Amino acid sequence: MHGVLPTPSQRRARPPLGLAFRFALREMRGGLRGFYVFIACIALGVAAISGVASVSRALVEGIAAEGTSILGGDLSARLIHRTAEPDELAWLESLGDLSRVATLRGMARAPDSGEQTLVELKAVDGAYPLYGELRLAGGGDLAGALAPRDGVHGIVVEPELLVRLGLERGDMITLGRASLRIADTLAAEPDRLSDGINFGPRMIASDAALEETGLVQPGSLVRWLYRVRLPAGTSSAAVEALAEEANRRFPLAGWRVQSRAEAAPGLQRNITRLAQFLTLVGLTALVVGGVGVANAVRSYLDAKRPVIATFRCLGADGDFVFRVYLIQILCLAGLGIAAGLVLGALIPFVAAGFIAAVLPIKAIASVYPAELGLGVLYGGLTALAFALWPLGRAHDVPPSLLFRDDASATRAWPRKRYLAATAAAVLVLAGLAVALSGDLRISLTYVGATAVVFVLLTLIARGIMAGARRLPHPRGAELRLALANIHRPGALTPSVVLSLGLGLSLLVALALIDGNLRRELGTTVTANAPSFFFLDVQQSEREAFDALLAREAPGATIDGAPMLRGRIAAVNGVPSEEVAVPEGGRWVLNGDRGVTYAGERPASAELTEGTWWAPDHDGTPLVSFEAGAGAGLGLKIGDTITVNVLGREITAEIANFRRVEWESLAINFVMVFSPNTFAGAPHTHLRTLAYADGGGEARELALLKTLSQAFPTVTAVRVKDAIQQVNSLVEQLAVAIRAAASITLIASVLVLGGALAAGHRHRVYDAVILKTLGATRGRLIASFSLEYAILGLVTAVFAVIAGALAASFVLVEIMNAGFAFLPVTAFGAALAALVLTVGFGLMGTWQVLGRKPAPVLRNL
Known part of the structure; x- marks a missing residue:
């Protein structure tokens, strides 16, 4: 039995699996020709999914490792408006070393020029920081920088503040009712991440300097943070127990108590949500690549028909053929998965540098087996889901048809067991996406939408073929040949429509999400938003403040x-x-x-x-x-x-x-x-x-100057500056979205290339015969271009509709934002991607047109 197929008398005895392995491995000695697209599609999807999951894990691990530094202590209690009561303070002091920090916003002014800007003020005591290191650009210590000299308190600021106000180290600055001296600039602030979004540069002062500013009044928006450093060796469980005891002991305190395990819960939630979103995008790229898997398997089996015929004539049954080629497909999928895992494992190390430039935290780049295992699961299931159908169809191809090089009588549907296996793989893949998503509604919507899009694209492909078949024959030879290629037996239409439709739909959706967010911030929000927010207007100053506004901004x-x-x-x-x-x-x-x-x-x-x-x-x-x-x-x-x-x-x-x-x-x-x-x-x-007319920068700055002199303790937030800060965050988010979109675009290009490769042999025959009959290369390329243009344009229209619906759901139902259809953005994204993918497809077609007629005609 070594290397020999069973004889007819042995057919009832199923050949051992080892024999199928030997045949599969021997046949693979011929190389990977025809499977490069298959491997690339699997590798790309696995790399995207495992890479995103690994980066998310690296960030979460980084937050956990630096939890005490980010939080500023093992335990933190935050109060709004008021300081801790004596009994609350006494209990906190009994736990360990205590530090108090106050954070608020204020208006900083340059005394000489009158320039001013919003600042994020942090007032600290002598114990700050309990953990981590606050570094100054000048190399000194914080206590020395904040110490008063000649009765003037020192402060340290971010370099950005000096640039905004045109100041230097050693200059004076006014904050509220106090004049302060800029002692140094900040190089690193350990607990910056726990403060959330900042709308102005940081300024750090002492408790005494804060009191001198007069910014703290009854009802002022001040956050008081009490950080505790517990004795060394205190377990995380003990810290959590103390957090629970704080709320139980003082149920009316109204404070928010955090442990070092939840130093930045908002950031962790956002990281998780973004990772879930990008994982679904990566899964879409993998599903798009799955079409390429099906194309590659179909093309490979088409080329192997003489080999399969030989197997069948020597007594091999359909099951043996199926096992041989399933083993080959799994081995090749394993290569793609391995390549994807290598890329996915490298992504956190590459991304760490970019993350450090955006977030004040060090991502712990490492190899995370669980996250890489997620990529293996997705990649393996995708390969199975898309390969089982064409493999199952090969089970029942008669040897006589294979020898005649005619597959017209091949079963359109594989046997029920292969249908069941395909359905099982798809269901497990969908179940995995739902189970690991974290948001049941979003994941179910995604799975359902993907299924609907698959069905619709299949129906659209059938409709295009039926329409091309029923159209009257045009006079132009190029267009007539293009229409014939669309509906001919074995046409590439279903594969091209599926691959382009999925990829273009996602690209349009991402482009519309990005465009709507920018539109909301850049046009709608800016047009409807007020020019200023004024915070902390005291009850005793309210009437005078309103009168000044009415006088300085008439008509506003x-x-x-x-x-x-x-x-x-x-x-x-x-x-x-x-x-x-x-x-x-x-x-x-x-x-x-x-x-x-x-x-x-x-x-x-x-x-x-x-x-x-x-x-x-x-x-x-x-x-x-x-x-x-x-x-x-x-x-x-x-x-x-x-x-x-x-x-x-x-x-x-x-x-x-x-x-x-x-x-x-x-x-x-x-x-x-x-x-x-x-x-x-x-x-x-x-x-x-x-302002009724929008104001203008000159009028806004003049009003700010007048108000800050008359009411130094009122904080003015210029809305345009705040929107600019939010825009920068959206821009950073857009980078991740565009990276995800590029992955999908690459997958679409690969799949289209695979679809063309699947029909390569038929294209060669067509081109050779037509060239023999006098067709020129120019007329043939024109015909192929028309074919792809027809398919691409119809698919692009569907992609715009599907992408708009997906973007509308994400914006309205998930982000609670408005949605407006942006035709230039939607059609621009679809057409740009279409030109790119079809352009790459035509490059492969050009090679087909260069084949010499004689060798092909001799083998017909």
Whole structure:
């Protein structure tokens, strides 16, 4: 039996699997010709998936490794508006070394030039930092830099602040009511990541300097952070237990207690979400590559028909043929997976440098077996899902048809067992995508949409073929030949439409998401947004401040509201940590929220349900809740919300829901309470100013200068500067999206190349015969170009529609943003990718046209 097929008398005894292995490996000695696209498609998808997962793991590991430095301690308690009470402070001090930090925003001014800018102020005590190292550009220590000289407190700032105000080290700067000296510039700040998004350069001062500025007033938006360094060797479990004890011991404190294990939970959530999104994009690239796998297998089996015929004539049954070529396909898929794993393992090391330039954290680049294993699973299942069908069809090809080089009578559908195996592989692949996504709704939508797109593209391909078959014969030979190639037996139409349709749909979707985000920030938001936000307007200064605004900006629209900060402590009496809500609604319960009160219904408040309270309402506290946030929490009229404001818990009943246009950047709150809710509570006021004609930079800067001199403790946020900061974040996100799009584009190019390779032999025969009959290379290339143009244009129209629907779902349902169809963006992305892919396809066709007729004609 060594290397010999079973004789007819032995057919009932199934040949051993080892024999199939030997035949498969011997036949592979001829090389990998025809499978380069197969291997490249698998490698590309595996590299994308394992690389994204590894980078995400490297970032999470980096955050965990530097948790104490990022958080500033083993344990951190954050309070809004108020400092810790004596009993709270005493308990924290009993745990270990304690450091207090205050963070707020203020307006820094250059005394001589009058230039000013918004700064992120951090006031620290002598114990800061408990962990990590704060480095100064001058090489000194922080305590020495902040120490007063000649009665003037020192500060350290980011170099950006010096550039903005045209200052140098040693110059004076004004903050609030204090004059401070710039002692040095920051080189590294260990806990910067825990502060979230900053809208201005950092400034670090001492507690004494903060007190001198006068920025801390009753109701001022100040965050007080109490960091604790626990005794060495304290376990993570013990730290978590202390965090729970802090909330249990002081249930009304209203503080947010974090352990070193959750130093940057918001960043970790965003990293996870981005990784999930990019994994789905990588999976799409792998599915697009799966079409290339099917093309490669079909082309390979087409070339192997003489070998298969020999097997069958020597007594091999269909099962043996199937096993031989399945082994070969699995071996080749293994090569692709191995190549993808190498690339995926290298991606974290390459990405670490780029990440360091964007995030103040060091990603721990390493080889992560679990994340690489994810790529193996996806790659192997994709190879099986797309290879089993053509392999199953080869099972029942009669030897007589193979010898006649005619496959017209081949079964269109493989046997039921191969159909079942294909379906099982597809279901497992879909189940894996759903199980590992983290968001059931998004993953189910993705799997369902992919299935629908596959079916629609198949129907479109059949429709194109039927339409080309029924069209009247045109006079032009090139167009007539192009239409014939579209509907001929064994045409490339289904493969080309599938590969191009999937890739172009994703590219259009990503382009529209990117374009809509930029449009929202660059046009819609900018056009509707006010020019300024003014924070921390004290009650005693409110009337004078409003009068100054009216005098200095005549005709401008001025709006305002009382401003407090609070945290939702309970929903219907259930603590917020225990409330079961979908991930999309969890943001309302995370961290603190801005709250306000109003007697009359605000002009911009559009009620969707319920009624507004009377202006003189004096009964049970009532609250108006934003409709989208309320739906995310599953709230209804009559439910109760408990908020903790200034260490006091207040329970209010939901009276109505209202619609809020967040993109307007006007004064909007998730919760608006009845006035009696916060009677007597200290608070400040928020003001906005919008010029009717847009203002202009000169008028805005002049207003800033006047206001900062008259009201030095009021913080002015110029909306254009804030939008610029957000735009920079969107730009960084767009880089990842474009990288994902490029992977899909490469996969589409590879698959199209594979589709052309699958029909290479037939193209050679056609070209040789037509050239023998007098056709020129120019007329043939024109015919092929028309064929690809027809297929490509029809597919591009579908891709624009499908991509627009996908982008609309992502923006509206996931990002809670608006969607507008951008025809230039959508059709531009589709046509650019189409020209690129079809151009590469025609390059392969050009080689076909260069074949000499004689050798081919002798073998016909």
